[in-house]
Amino acid sequence: MSGLGQLSKGTAELLDHGCAVIVLSRGMELRLLTMSATLELLEEAGVEAHVEETVAAVDLYNRLAETTAVGGLFHSTC
Secondary structure (H helix, E strand, C coil): CCCCCECHHHHHHHHHCCCCEEEEECCCCCCCCECHHHHHHHHHCCCEEEEECHHHHHHHHHHHHCCCCEEEECCCCC
């Protein structure tokens, strides 16, 4: 779904697995958008969301994973 956004379906799957924090990437060149419905879903669920460039998102995910139930959706090609 390149360029159109990350689907709430993938985010919902992370929620089903008990993630308290979710990290979403915007791609290496910040081309990927995160749908407002995805962010709304996370807010309604009381889940902390971070939207970052892919390298920063991976770094943040790795740091959070040491202490937190974290999930991530990463886009690595653009």
